[in-house]
Amino acid sequence: MSTALQIKNVSHKFGEFKALNNVSIKIDSGDFTVLLGLNGAGKTTLYSLITRLYNNNSGSIKIHNFDVREESSDALKNIGVVFQQPTLDLDLSVEENLHYHSSLHGLSFADAKERIEEEIRRIDLTDKLKNKVRSLSGGQRRRVEIARSLLHKPKLLLLDEPTVGLDIGSRQMILKHVKSLCKKGDLAVLWATHLIDEIDKGEKVVIIHKGEIVESGDVLKIVKKTKQKNIRDAFNKLVGVKV
Amino acid sequence: MKPIIYLRCFKGIVLREALRFFHQKERFFSALVRPLVWLGIFAAGFRSVLGVAIIPPYETYIPYEVYIAPGLIAMIQLFNGMQSSLSMVYDREMGSMKTMLVSPIPRWFLLISKLLAGVFVSILQVYAFLIIASFWEIIPPITGYFTILPALIFTGLMLGSLGMFLSSAIKQLENFAGVMNFVIFPMFFASSALYPLWKIEETSEWLYYVCFYNPFTYAVESIRFSLYSQFNFEYTAGIVIFTVIFLILSILGYDPARGSLQKKGGS
Numbered sequence: 001m002s003t004a005l006q007i008k009n010v011s012h013k014f015g016e017f018k019a020l021n022n023v024s025i026k027i028d029s030g031d032f033t034v035l036l037g038l039n040g041a042g043k044t045t046l047y048s049l050i051t052r053l054y055n056n057n058s059g060s061i062k063i064h065n066f067d068v069r070e071e072s073s074d075a076l077k078n079i080g081v082v083f084q085q086p087t088l089d090l091d092l093s094v095e096e097n098l099h100y101h102s103s104l105h106g107l108s109f110a111d112a113k114e115r116i117e118e119e120i121r122r123i124d125l126t127d128k129l130k131n132k133v134r135s136l137s138g139g140q141r142r143r144v145e146i147a148r149s150l151l152h153k154p155k156l157l158l159l160d161e162p163t164v165g166l167d168i169g170s171r172q173m174i175l176k177h178v179k180s181l182c183k184k185g186d187l188a189v190l191w192a193t194h195l196i197d198e199i200d201k202g203e204k205v206v207i208i209h210k211g212e213i214v215e216s217g218d219v220l221k222i223v224k225k226t227k228q229k230n231i232r233d234a235f236n237k238l239v240g241v242k243v
Numbered sequence: 244m245k246p247i248i249y250l251r252c253f254k255g256i257v258l259r260e261a262l263r264f265f266h267q268k269e270r271f272f273s274a275l276v277r278p279l280v281w282l283g284i285f286a287a288g289f290r291s292v293l294g295v296a297i298i299p300p301y302e303t304y305i306p307y308e309v310y311i312a313p314g315l316i317a318m319i320q321l322f323n324g325m326q327s328s329l330s331m332v333y334d335r336e337m338g339s340m341k342t343m344l345v346s347p348i349p350r351w352f353l354l355i356s357k358l359l360a361g362v363f364v365s366i367l368q369v370y371a372f373l374i375i376a377s378f379w380e381i382i383p384p385i386t387g388y389f390t391i392l393p394a395l396i397f398t399g400l401m402l403g404s405l406g407m408f409l410s411s412a413i414k415q416l417e418n419f420a421g422v423m424n425f426v427i428f429p430m431f432f433a434s435s436a437l438y439p440l441w442k443i444e445e446t447s448e449w450l451y452y453v454c455f456y457n458p459f460t461y462a463v464e465s466i467r468f469s470l471y472s473q474f475n476f477e478y479t480a481g482i483v484i485f486t487v488i489f490l491i492l493s494i495l496g497y498d499p500a501r502g503s504l505q506k507k508g509g510s
Contacts, residue, residue: 051345073244076347087342091266092259103255104346104353106248148342 001028002064004078004156004188005050010059012045012211019045020211023059027204029155029186032179034199036192036235037208043192044084046208047160050190051081063156077105080149084160084192086141090134094125094144097133098151105152112151119147123177139170146178157181157189163198171198196232205231209239244348252348253356260327260360264367274322274368275375278315282379286311298439300471312381313467314436316391317459319372320365320399325427327361328406332413344497351494358407358490362399369395386472394469397482398462404489405458411496430459458485 005027012020020042027033037043048054050061052068052075061068066075088097095116102112120126123143133141142162149157159178163171175198181187191198199205199219206216215222215238219231226234264270290307297304334340343353373381373388383391409422431437433450434457444451454460461481468475 051341053341053344073347073349076345079345081342081345083341089259089263092262096259096262100255100259101342103251103258104343104348106244106251106348108247108251 001030002186003027003062004029004031004064005190006060006062006065007046007050008060008062010046010049010056010061012049012054012056012058018211020049023208023211023213025190025206025213025216027156027188027190029188030182031204032182032189032191033204033206034191034193035206035208036194036196036199038194038239041194041208042211043208044160045211047081047083047158047192050158051079052076077152078155080152080154080157082142082145082149082157082159082162084162084164086145088133088141088145088148091132093130093132094120094136095129097144098148101148102151107152115151115153116147119150120144123147137170139166139173142166142170142174143177146174150181155187157187158192159189160192161194162191163193163195196235199231207235207238214238249348249352252346252352253359256343256353256356257360257363260357260364264364270326271368271371274319275371277322278319278372279375281311281315281318282308282376282381286379298441300468300473306380308379309381310439311437312376313470314431314434314463316369316372316395316466316470317398317402317436317462318431319368320362320395320462321402321427321430321459323361323365323368324399324402324404324406325409325423326406327357327364327403328410329423331357331407331410350497354407354494354497355490358400358403361403362396365399365403366392366395383470384472387470390472391466391469394465394479397479397486398465401458401462401482401486401489404486404493408489408493408496411493430457433457434459434463436460436463458482461485 003026005025007023007025010020010023011018023042023046025035035043035046045054049056050063050068052072056069063075063078066078068075089100092100098116098120099109099112102115107115116129117126120129123146125140125143125147128136128140133144136144146159146162157178162178163174166174178189178191179200182189201219203219204217205219205222207214207222215225215234223229223231223234226237228234228237286308301309331340343357344350346353369391370388405426409426413422433453435454436459440451440454440460443454458481461478464475465478465482468478
């Protein structure tokens with residue numbers, strides 16, 4: 001199995017504040033990995049480094065063996081991203097937004113059209129294709145963002161707190177959809193969240209706290225190692241905070 | 244990466260900017276109203292106060308409206324440049340700038356494409372203004388409508404790259420309002436847009452030098468000459484130099500290794 005994401009010894013500072021300290025993570029193709037941490041733990045900073053919005057000054061980040069700093073074009077080609085903040089253009093239609101994204105990845109109009117139809121069908125929003133994004137609900141917008149992140153057929157999908165602010169129904173639908181994507185192909189997913197109930201048994205978890213990885217591995221392994229009843233208690237013990 | 248990939252990316256960025264522009268009709272309307280207010284009210288009032296001598300590229304005495312038209316064209320581009328950089332600050336705060344910056348296409352190309360997309364929109368506004376301005380008898384030679392185009396591309400690039408540099412250096416949207424006041428108004432008033440430089444020199448020598456070295460003066464004069472199908476090397480060279488400086492600064496500003504983006508933080 002090939003390695004989709006390999007982060008080695010990455011640290012990052014904002015002035016004197018150390019946002020990340022010696023972080024190392026490895027994700028294989030086809031893995032669904034949850035990056036679990038409280039607000040302010042360093043999840044978004046880590047995502048900004050993986051996507052090269054910030055430059056990593058220490059350690060290395062590789063996506064399918066391409067170094068993000070040295071071979072950024074090849075590395076970024078393989079990533080699909082759903083940011084924490086909504087990033088769709090509200091005044092454009094769903095279709096216009098998706099075509100814009102396709103052009104940023106150099107897809108031809110015909111290819112883009114075909115993939116847009118395919119992805120939009122997968123999220124069950126074909127009837128909304130011509131609608132302005134402004135008219136969609138929060139959950140629908142998130143689904144469109146996920147469809148958008150898959151248009152260029154990435155091998156690694158990064159989602160930063162994608163379900164924040166959504167109702168339970170939309171949250172479940174999105175979570176189920178992304179998990180099914182992993183099962184179907186060799187897509188690797190890194191799902192950042194502070195919501196413990198989004199983790200299922202048998203999944204891989206990376207727990208980040210105050211910029212450091214405090215534990216990582218299978219859910220059951222972490223629960224056993226910390227001698228707790230479930231992942232919630234294990235997390236509470238590891239970060240020392242009741243959530 | 245193949246050239247066709249770049250071309251598709253460029254087309255996509257320009258199309259998005261054009262779609263946003265056409266969807267926001269009030270933006271088009273306000274972009275036109277601003278210079279027309281200057282032309283219809285300010286110029287009419289000042290017509291009797293200010294006498295303009297015969298200066299190149301004009302060959303006869305001209306009404307004040309004719310004199311300030313190139314300045315108002317440059318004003319359209321100045322506002323457009325600032326507005327598109329304002330949208331970049333907004334996009335960055337709202338997150339949509341990130342989707343562009345994580346594209347595999349080199350960042351300098353993305354930024355220049357975005358800049359050219361803004362210039363394209365400003366040129367549409369300028370031609371709409373020129374059509375309406377013809378009712379004020381601002382009618383350049385017919386060739387002027389064509390020869391102004393390259394000048395508009397260069398001045399648009401210069402003012403757009405200035406705006407882009409400012410957007411990379413500004414932390415928050417609120418701060419941008421201050422920059423608009425400290426950049427747009429001083430640039431516009433301390434230039435040859437409203438009064439010829441020799442008039443300013445008569446009043447104040449230091450102000451004359453401020454106006455003389457103001458990049459906006461180069462934009463105004465370059466547009467003025469090209470509107471009358473004349474080429475002025477000095478102003479054109481000035482614009483190219485200023486554009487290169489502002490462009491390098493803005494690309495550095497958006498460079499993840501050096502830029503101010505990551506200083507803004509987030510966790």
